[in-house]
Amino acid sequence: MPPPIIAIITSPNGGEQWAKNSTQNITWQTANGLGNETYDLTLRSSDGKTTYPIASAVNGQSYPWSVGRQPSQLALVPAGQYYLRVCLSGNNQERCDESDRPFTIYTPTGGGGPLKQREVLPDQDLTANVFSFFRNLLPVFFDR
Numbered sequence: 282m283p284p285p286i287i288a289i290i291t292s293p294n295g296g297e298q299w300a301k302n303s304t305q306n307i308t309w310q311t312a313n314g315l316g317n318e319t320y321d322l323t324l325r326s327s328d329g330k331t332t333y334p335i336a337s338a339v340n341g342q343s344y345p346w347s348v349g350r351q352p353s354q355l356a357l358v359p360a361g362q363y364y365l366r367v368c369l370s371g372n373n374q375e376r377c378d379e380s381d382r383p384f385t386i387y388t389p390t391g392g393g394g395p396l397k398q399r400e401v402l403p404d405q406d407l408t409a410n411v412f413s414f415f416r417n418l419l420p421v422f423f424d425r
Contacts, residue, residue: 287312288367295382300389301349308343309367319370327362327383360388
């Protein structure tokens with residue numbers, strides 16, 4: 282019988298701090314695999330009460346995660362401390378690895394980087410819209 286396939290998490294493996302909506306690479310190494318295996322990724326809250334699916338049937342040894350996003354969920358994972366779990370896809374719970382220590386997901390606050398300037402088109406400019414509105418009303422009042 283061949284040795285079991287094992288996944289070993291390399292990041293996040295504990296202590297990292299990841300901002301919500303940033304893109305971070307979840308990475309792991311494998312042992313005894315053929316290279317065509319898929320993996321399921323989940324988060325477990327540090328108190329052990331809640332789990333969140335991150336991705337399923339992932340090929341390879343990394344997954345670019347938009348931090349906080351869950352498949353087909355509108356709500357983000359709440360800020361807090363979590364353990365990552367990587368398992369061989371299917372019901373292979375004995376073929377999993379969990380991060381050694383919790384990592385932190387946090388909600389960034391202001392001042393965390395440059396803001397993107399929004400392009401304002403002329404028809405979206407509030408001043409132009411107000412001026413145009415009143416200009417169009419003037420004939421109504423003066424044509425009486």
